[in-house]
Amino acid sequence: MRRPRPGRTEAMKVQLAVVQMVSSDVVADNLARAGSLLEQAAAGGAELVLLPENFALMGRDEKAKLAIMERDGDGPIQSWLAAQAQRLGLWLVGGSMPLAAADGRCYAACLVFDPTGQRQARYDKMHLFDVDLPGGESYRESRTIAPGSSPVAVATPWGRLGLSICYDLRFPELYRSYAGAELLVVPSAFTRQTGAAHWECLLRSRAIENQAYVLAADQGGLHENGRQTFGGSMIIDPWGQVLARLDQGEGVALAQADGEFLQRCRSNLPALRHARPAFYGA
């Protein structure tokens, strides 16, 4: 494992992993399978691993997440995440899990743990999926989820990591607020319908326009609530190339990020430096 000195991201090389799940409505089963998938990632040399949105529960009823929501910093799912990070010596990005909000709803929180099991960041999903799709599929996340209001990027040994969750992917301004971050994560439970149409295109766009590695861990299959998620978890480089990809079902995709390659992309094609936000807003 190469640990670069701060400010030496061009020397950065890190093995990344995204975990794809088909989470059920039984938390203990989901955590047990997630634990095995994390072991698989660690065995593949991963040092930074991303779990999908709702890794601990995809309930029959959206309200089920309110029954398992935890207080910030206190609860079995948060303890499980800290313990996995420490047990496997990983930076672990915990997709999303429900943390209590003051109004009875929950936040969809993405928590980041370092290899000592210390929590390094919390990001709350900012854009909620209140959407009606062709064919009658309908979602109202705001009934159970309160929106977050702050972008969050966290310093890692390999550079800055910008956090986002699923539907956030459609709002490029969020990622632009992370401009210069080397790594972007998008834990997701994309619908099968919208995933087939937009998933890869949106992810590659975020990688290309921000010249960053993008890690996207999705749910991928048929859940007990009848909901179908897309899968296609992937790791993309700053040139927009898909380095690793899964199809449907559970699994782990691994790929190496290379700081020299990232710096080469940014110096050969300095689009981030050419931006002129003074004329069209940040």
Ligand SMILES: NC(=O)CCC(=O)C(=O)O
């Ligand atoms: N859970 C979500 O945010 C779903 C987002 C999604 O499927 C999309 O198309 O956007």
